[in-house]
Amino acid sequence: xxxxxxxxxxxxxxxxxxxxxxxxxxxxxxxxxxxxxxxxxxxxxxxxxxxxxxxxxxxxxxxxxxxxxxxxxxxxxxxxxxxxxxxxxxxxxxxxxxxxxxxxxxxxxxxxxxxxxxxxxxxxxxxxxxxxxxxxxxxxxxxxxxxxxxxxxx
Amino acid sequence: xxxxxxxxxxxxxxxxxxxxxxxxxxxxxxxxxxxxxxxxxxxxxxxxxxxxxxxxxxxxxxxxxxxxxxxxxxxxxxxxxxxxxxxxxxxxxxxxxxxxxxxxxxxxxxxxxxxxxxxxxxxxxxxxxxxxxxxxxxxxxxxxxxxxxxxxxxxxxxxxxxxxxxxxxxxxxxxxxxxxxxxxxxxxxxxxxxxxxxxxxxxx
Numbered sequence: 136x137x138x139x140x141x142x143x144x145x146x147x148x149x150x151x152x153x154x155x156x157x158x159x160x161x162x163x164x165x166x167x168x169x170x171x172x173x174x175x176x177x178x179x180x181x182x183x184x185x186x187x188x189x190x191x192x193x194x195x196x197x198x199x200x201x202x203x204x205x206x207x208x209x210x211x212x213x214x215x216x217x218x219x220x221x222x223x224x225x226x227x228x229x230x231x232x233x234x235x236x237x238x239x240x241x242x243x244x245x246x247x248x249x250x251x252x253x254x255x256x257x258x259x260x261x262x263x264x265x266x267x268x269x270x271x272x273x274x275x276x277x278x279x280x281x282x283x284x285x286x287x288x289x
Numbered sequence: 290x291x292x293x294x295x296x297x298x299x300x301x302x303x304x305x306x307x308x309x310x311x312x313x314x315x316x317x318x319x320x321x322x323x324x325x326x327x328x329x330x331x332x333x334x335x336x337x338x339x340x341x342x343x344x345x346x347x348x349x350x351x352x353x354x355x356x357x358x359x360x361x362x363x364x365x366x367x368x369x370x371x372x373x374x375x376x377x378x379x380x381x382x383x384x385x386x387x388x389x390x391x392x393x394x395x396x397x398x399x400x401x402x403x404x405x406x407x408x409x410x411x412x413x414x415x416x417x418x419x420x421x422x423x424x425x426x427x428x429x430x431x432x433x434x435x436x437x438x439x440x441x442x443x444x445x446x447x448x449x450x451x452x453x454x455x456x457x458x459x460x461x462x463x464x465x466x467x468x469x470x471x472x473x474x475x476x477x478x479x480x481x482x483x484x485x486x487x488x489x490x491x492x493x
Contacts, residue, residue, distance in 0.1 A: 146294065147294070147295060148294060148295060148296075148297050151297070154307065157307035157308075158307055160307070160311075161307045161308075161310055161311045164311055165311065184422060184423045184426040184427070185426075186325075186326055186426055186427070186429070186430035187430065187434070188326060188430050188433040188434045188437055189324040189325055189326060190324065190325070190326070190327050191322060191323075191324055191460075192322070192323040192324060192325060194323075250327070252323065252325065253325075255422050256422070257421065257422050257423035257426070258421060258422070258423065259421070259422045260418060260419050260420065260421060260422065261353075261416050261417070261418065261419075261420040261421065261422050261424075261425040261490070262417075262418025262419065262420075262490055263422075264422055264425070265416075265418070265489060265490055268330055269489070271330060272330050272331070272332065272333050273333060275332065275333075277329050277330040277331070277332060278327065278328075278329055278330075279327075279328055279329075279330060280325040280326065280327045280328070281325050281326045281328070281426055281429065282323050282324070282325035283324065283325050283326060283426060283430075284324075285324050
């Protein structure tokens with residue numbers, strides 16, 4: 136039974152670390168793939184409504200406007216739905232400069248094709264949305280996209 | 290007592306395991322992509338030109354009140370019936386358009402009391418300030434669906450393919466223009482032009 140005989144007793148062998156780079160790369164790839172870049176943290180509740188007649192949004196020509204009730208950490212801002220652009224709550228009169236600024240920051244050939252993505256919480260009243268749309272008309276950025284969750288077609 | 294040597298673990302297959310996991314995550318994770326309903330707002334018009342008079346029969350009014358109830362053509366309606374009603378209205382083709390052409394592709398009832406021609410048919414939507422955004426989007430969705438349904442039907446009839454696939458192809462080849470495809474898309478859009486107007490809610 137020499138096959139199963141223990142080898143010479145020696146000192147503790149080092150654990151091979153040859154595969155560590157693989158593991159690290161794997162994690163790296165995973166996070167590269169799975170992360171969604173978000174440039175502004177939401178201060179509002181943002182449950183989107185759902186719809187099935189949807190089109191894909193082109194990220195390169197879109198600027199976002201968020202609206203909804205302030206979320207629980209931001210209760211000091213009250214209960215009324217608020218508008219958020221980038222990282223701050225803004226009033227209705229700040230929409231126009233913000234959108235025009237976003238348009239100016241864009242690629243030149245895309246500036247005329249700017250789309251404003253409206254991410255509005257579904258419990259917001261539609262009056263706020265129509266105020267936003269009115270401001271967008273004044274800013275002459277006429278393409279809007281009501282961002283929704285895709286609903287499975289029946 | 291002498292130290293025991295732990296047998297060396299074979300790490301050769303570690304890379305395989307890592308790749309297996311990597312491929313698994315690559316396949317299962319979906320990158321979130323925003324989707325939505327694309328609409329165009331009307332430009333601000335300051336001119337004092339008298340708007341043209343639109344016959345009542347060419348107007349399909351949709352009102353949403355503050356309790357999220359729908360009033361379509363002066364009758365209360367459930368949301369699930371809205372799409373069908375809008376399709377019937379758009380597809381009616383009772384009379385001629387501005388050029389005096391009859392709608393030869395319409396399959397509606399050709400009722401004289403409903404819209405004359407898809408060119409003239411306008412859907413007008415109005416909501417209250419207190420209407421919920423959720424309901425507003427649902428209604429928008431149904432109305433856009435009515436247009437998409439009719440365009441889809443015409444694409445099948447004229448080109449024997451779905452309108453969506455034409456749009457997808459256009460999107461895919463956005464850097465090399467396909468004139469024929471663009472023409473086809475424009476033709477279909479012209480058959481059922483999207484005339485969906487929204488009135489501002491009353492200030493109260």
